[in-house]
Amino acid sequence: MTGGRTLSSRIFMNWELYLFLAPALLFFLVFCYWPMYGIQIAFKNFSPVKGITGSPWVGFEHFERFFHSYYFGDLLWNTFSLSLYELAVGFPLPIILALAFNEVRNGFFKKTVQTVTYAPHFISVVVMAGMIITFLSPSSGMIVKFIEFLGFQSPDFLTDPRWFKTVYVLSGVWQSTGWGTIIYLAALSAVDPQLHEAAIMDGASRFKRMLHINVPTIIPTITILLILNVGNILGIGYEKVLLLQNSLNMDSSDIISTFVYRSGLVSAQYSFSTAVGLFNSVVNAILLVAVNRLAKRTSETSLW
């Protein structure tokens, strides 16, 4: 690394490192960048026989068809509202839970609650959907039985479109709130104990110390995670939606990504589906850049 060496000798000195890197780079080129080349079929009438380059250009035809279709408004609304609903309910809860963990001294109780609340994170999305369907089954579901036990008429959670989003969001909260605390706990471990000692001397209560010492410490972490979440607002995880979707709740459960799956792979409208997917990615990228810029200006915390 001493100066004066030429670029090529510096590269040659570490030639083995490039060999370490090569397989991973090959992976990214084949499975990430090659598909990006394929995006052009969004502007073509792709036919598998003619191939990507052989298919004729049609410009923005597929985009126009999507924007003018009667389901465009519904899809956009469902995607946005489901995502914002999840953000509004699911984002603050791990922060509150982490702050609560932080107040409790290390002990059996704390460890137990942590171990248990982290665990649902590892349940597969298929099993999770199976649990939701079983628990909400109108005839024998545990939750339905409980609501009836309390003397209420249980709604049809799985078939009533009005309930789909709540079912989706609350089951997500159950599965991921505990796991979400880890990153905040890591940030909280950086709090300077001297601040607390000084605050105790000044007679600050536990609650006040949490609010004025612990919360400000994790604000940068909160900001970063918020940026990432907002930047992914149209990229809401579709695997669970796809599993919970049925013909009766379609009005509120159909989101852009499930539509891409259906129109693309089930109905084989390759070009149209790619155009819809591209629209989704572009909106996401714009949101990410915008939120990041906003965060940079207001709090000086940003992704880049």
Added chain:
Amino acid sequence: MKASGPIRESGVDRFFLVVTYCFLAIALIIVLYPVVYIISASISSPKFVSSGEMWLFPKGLTFDGYKLVFENPKIWLGYRNTIVYTVLGTLLNLLLTIPSAYALSRTDLVGRKLFLALILVTMFFSGGLIPTYLVVKDLGLVNTLWALILPTGVSVWNLIVARTFFQSSIPKELQEAAQVDGCSNTRLFVQIILPLSAPIIAVMTLFYGVNQWNSYFPALIYLNDTDKYPLQMVLRQILVLQEMSAETTGAAISSDIAQAMNNKAEIASLVKYAVIIVSTLPIIVIYPFVQRYFVQGVMIGSVKG
């Protein structure tokens, strides 16, 4: 922490702590209850489960659900496939991730910033479902196990976590000393870096392994033969599509047809609880032992994005 000992906690503080403990206790119950319920329901008589009489402890003990799950050849096949995909997939994940993460952690690697940018872009922008599908198809991977393990070869997030580990936990002096001694990068990596990297290798194995074990979507889009289905696809048929195959229910159907129809529905729900347990069991069993590695993994990753 002892500093606060002599000062007596005020009433306000004690009240706040009580509220905190209650909050955590409620969180514990909310998360734990459904799990306990499933375990109990899987070994209870379906009659008591569907009537709501079984609400915490097993009632009318029966192991028929497990018996049917173990007799179902589809579940066994799915299990075997998943084990193969998980082992091969995770191995490939590690081979692709660990050496490249190390290379990217070296500040003397010319072009490091460019490679990193190239990789990070894929986190925020991708070709999307159809173009990716077409690539996999063009490569002739559709309906082979490679379609499940190659396209998920590297997770950018995991790569960054591993790179952060190498940057923050491996002293730079080791590399400098090795270079002074004329040790090649390969020898340095294999004989010095890797033995020090046990924590990150453990974390990566766990992250990737769980991912492979739980994944269903690649199988849904790339596999045609049900014989190749991983466990999660079999579960999807039983739990979500509610397709109880003849093999599953046939064994328990009695001679009386009306009785049989009734039984079938009850047995179906019993099998669902049992199958949830059986498929999640490996993760439940190893989870308490490896939990701290998982937590460590997230912590390493959160030091600096």
